[in-house]
Amino acid sequence: MAAIPRQLLIRRPDDWHVHLRDGAMLRAVAPETARVFRRAIVMPNLLPPITTAAAAAAYRERILAAVDASTGFEPLMTAYLTDTIAAAELERGFAEGVFTAAKLYPARATTNAEAGVSDLAHITPALEAMERIGMPLLIHGEVTDPEVDVFDREEVFIERHLDPLLRRHQGLKVVFEHITTAEAVAFVAAGPPTLAATITPHHLQINRNAMFRGGLRPDAYCLPVAKRELHRIALRGAATSGEPRFFLGTDSAPHSRQAKESACGCAGIFNAPHALESYAQVFEQEGALERLEAFASEFGPRFYGLPRNEDRIELVRQPLEVPLMMELGGAGESPQPLVPFQAGETLPWQIKSATD
Numbered sequence: 001m002a003a004i005p006r007q008l009l010i011r012r013p014d015d016w017h018v019h020l021r022d023g024a025m026l027r028a029v030a031p032e033t034a035r036v037f038r039r040a041i042v043m044p045n046l047l048p049p050i051t052t053a054a055a056a057a058a059y060r061e062r063i064l065a066a067v068d069a070s071t072g073f074e075p076l077m078t079a080y081l082t083d084t085i086a087a088a089e090l091e092r093g094f095a096e097g098v099f100t101a102a103k104l105y106p107a108r109a110t111t112n113a114e115a116g117v118s119d120l121a122h123i124t125p126a127l128e129a130m131e132r133i134g135m136p137l138l139i140h141g142e143v144t145d146p147e148v149d150v151f152d153r154e155e156v157f158i159e160r161h162l163d164p165l166l167r168r169h170q171g172l173k174v175v176f177e178h179i180t181t182a183e184a185v186a187f188v189a190a191g192p193p194t195l196a197a198t199i200t201p202h203h204l205q206i207n208r209n210a211m212f213r214g215g216l217r218p219d220a221y222c223l224p225v226a227k228r229e230l231h232r233i234a235l236r237g238a239a240t241s242g243e244p245r246f247f248l249g250t251d252s253a254p255h256s257r258q259a260k261e262s263a264c265g266c267a268g269i270f271n272a273p274h275a276l277e278s279y280a281q282v283f284e285q286e287g288a289l290e291r292l293e294a295f296a297s298e299f300g301p302r303f304y305g306l307p308r309n310e311d312r313i314e315l316v317r318q319p320l321e322v323p324l325m326m327e328l329g330g331a332g333e334s335p336q337p338l339v340p341f342q343a344g345e346t347l348p349w350q351i352k353s354a355t356d
Contacts, residue, residue: 004284007316007352012309013276013296015040017138017177017198017249019111019268020063020075022046027330028338029254030066032272034073036351038309041138041249042075044103045112049080053093060098066330072311076100078138082115083122087129094135100304101136101175102126106157109142110223111253111267120161127165131172136304138175141184142224151208154224155183162187166195175303178203178251180224182234188245189238196303198249199239201278202269202341207232218260219339222253223267239279239295240288247299250275257337271341274322278342280315280349313351320350 015037020030033040042063044050050059056077063075079090079102093099104123105116117123130137141162142153166174176188176197188197202222207229210220220226238246252275253268260266271278276296283292301308322342327335 002287004317005289007314008280008289008292008349009312009314010293011297012036012038012311012313013248014038014300014309015250015252015272015275016175016247016300016304017041017043017200017251018272019043019045019251019253020066021254022059022062024329024333025254025256025336026062027066027333028328028336029252029270029272030063031068032328033252034067034071036272036276036313038072038311039074039076039306041100042077044078044080045105045110047112049082049112049115050078051080051082051085052089053079053096053098056093056098078103080105080115081117081123081126083118085123085126087125090126090135091129091133094130094133099135101138102130103138103140105140106142106144108144109140113140120165127169127172131169134173134305136173136175138177140224141176141179150225151227154179154181158183158187166192170194173303175249177249178224179235179238180227181231185234185238185246189243191245193245196245196247196299197238198251199235199246200249200251200269201271201275201282202226202251203232204236204239204282205232205278205342218265219269219341219343221260221265221267222251222269225267236282236286240283240286240291242288242291242294244294244299244302246295247303248279248296249300254336254338257339260339269341270338273326273340274320274342274347276313276351277315277320277347277349281347284348314353315349316352317348318350318352320347321345322347 105113252272254270329335
């Protein structure tokens with residue numbers, strides 16, 4: 001077995017799926033993403049959702065105001081698809097460089113998805129326009145039928161909706177986001193070159209037992225939920241395979257303590273502070289550290305048609321103790337108490353520096 005290196009110097013990565021929220025929460029969490037990632041695809045599920053280019057541009061300015069300009073961080077904005085969204089608005093926002101992609105939330109599938117799409121037929125004009133102009137479609141791939149078991153919703157979505165959609169729109173670029181099942185891995189691997197998928201650090205690290213270990217654990221609850229161990233194994237195989245259509249997307253999704261621990265706890269895992277270190281741990285465990293840079297820093301830009309980052313980031317093999325709680329916030333604001341992913345654990349890697 002090859003010796004494990006003591007340091008890794010890789011291109012600065014991008015996060016192709018993140019929730020930065022708004023207001024005080026935005027100011028608390030955005031610096032954690034900007035510190036590590038050069039670009040990030042920002043989810044549009046605010047209240048109200050981001051459905052116009054003007055709203056996206058204004059949100060982008062709020063994000064940039066919340067981070068240190070010296071990081072060079074670039075938020076890539078997305079449009080929230082609704083049953084009534086105008087194709088012309090998507091085309092205009094994409095042409096103006098405001099929208100990078102559009103996000104499909106099935107109605108009521110996750111946090112702030114009440115305004116999501118109730119029937120794909122309603123957005124056919126939008127999808128046709130996106131296919132024509134090369135605007136990627138990002139999909140939260142779960143059905144919301146209450147008769148479908150929550151652990152089967154991704155697999156059923158593939159059969160009922162994703163496969164037919166790809167057959168109808170064969171030129172449409174699609175990212176199947178935060179995949180969680182062996183079925184999704186197989187579908188993407190066998191799919192057309194216009195189909196890719198993001199994989200989160202938490203779906204690589206935990207299975208569904210984490211939600212119930214020693215009691216109900218709301219900090220391990222996300223949507224899509226973590227699945228059986230066989231699915232986690234399949235995801236780890238995909239992420240570390242070197243297949244360019246699987247790439248990094250953290251789906252970091254912070255919620256306040258009150259929201260996570262309420263009678264109806266919110267779905268979402270806050271992994272931004274140590275996401276890259278968590279991925280490095282997985283790649284080391286799978287004997288694939290040499291493939292981390294491609295997964296984190298090369299495959300995403302290739303799929304989106306963007307240049308790779310030129311600056312670098314260094315990780316060193318040195319123990320990193322993840323705190324039980326982080327209190328984050330903007331200057332003069334009350335701190336936001338947030339539990340980071342893998343709280344209380346010790347990771348083998350930590351970020352040492354970024355270089356030009």
